[in-house]
Amino acid sequence: MKFLIADDHPLMRRGIRDLLREAFPDLDVGEAATGQEVEQLVRTGLWDLVLLDVSMPGNDGLETLVRVKRALPAVPVFVLSMHAEEQFAVRALKAGAAGYLTKDRAPEELVTAVKRVLAGGRYVTQSLAERLITEISGGAEAAPHERLSQQEYRVMCLIAAGNTVSEIAELMHLSVKTVSTYRVRILEKLRLRTSAELTYYCVKHGLVA
Structure with a gap:
């Protein structure tokens, strides 16, 4: 199994890598620190999952998400971000993300989310799910x-x-x-x-x- 972890902070990449290797002992990990590096790496490897921060130097994070999905439509992209759900979550999901989680959530939740995404599902928090339901049902006018x-x-x-x-x-x-x-x-x-x-x-x- 091979994951690409994209984040501009080395300590964050290491923490995510170590956490996921506990859950997936045979995991092979690639790392990227910029949007450009992400785009280069997705063309050179066979990835099972891309974990993407939307606030890296270089290309806009959501633009990078769109380009990754265009290059590898079958590979799930999970957004792990410092930004609150209100800022980017809905946009990320509309752009093709398989899930969205903020970096202040519990480590165990990230493992749960990754497992669900690898199984073909999507992962959002309860509060985000409620917001999406409201949007779809037309219960609230878009801001x-x-x-x-x-x-x-x-x-x-x-x-x-x-x-x-x-x-x-x-x-x-x-x-x-x-x-x-x-x-x-x-x-x-x-x-x-x-x-x-x-x-x-x-x-x-x-x-x-």
């Missing part, structure tokens, strides 16, 4: 930020985290003009006027700490 494109969503979170347009352009490998255009679109779609209002909106909806 304005859920209508943003993935790039717009990432720019929104970076603005709310206090980054300048120039800093965001460097982080996302985009021009300052492109990021500025995204900012204008985001404010229009959310019916906001300033970056301060955007930050308040994100904090209110639990999108940033």
Whole structure:
């Protein structure tokens, strides 16, 4: 059995690797620290599972997820993230993830989740399952930020985290003009006027700490 663990923190990769090797003694593990490394490695090996952090340097994590699923549609991708479910979980599942778990959950839960995914199932927490059911049943209107494109969503979170347009352009490998255009679109779609209002909106909806 062969897993690819993608996380930019070496200690986190080691902890996940050691935990999973206790549950799967014959496990072979590959490691990646950036989105680019993930994309390179998925082309060179036969993987049974990819464990992916959505906040690594390089490519946007959800974009990496989409590319991995495009290259290896039969291989499950499990997202293990520091971000609260409200931030990325639904988007990750819609992009093809087999499950989503935050890094503050118990180690035993990760093992349970991995086993379920390897058996062909999906894994989400009870709170996320309830949210998904509400969405599917039409019981709640989608929040304005859920209508943003993935790039717009990432720019929104970076603005709310206090980054300048120039800093965001460097982080996302985009021009300052492109990021500025995204900012204008985001404010229009959310019916906001300033970056301060955007930050308040994100904090209110639990999108940033």
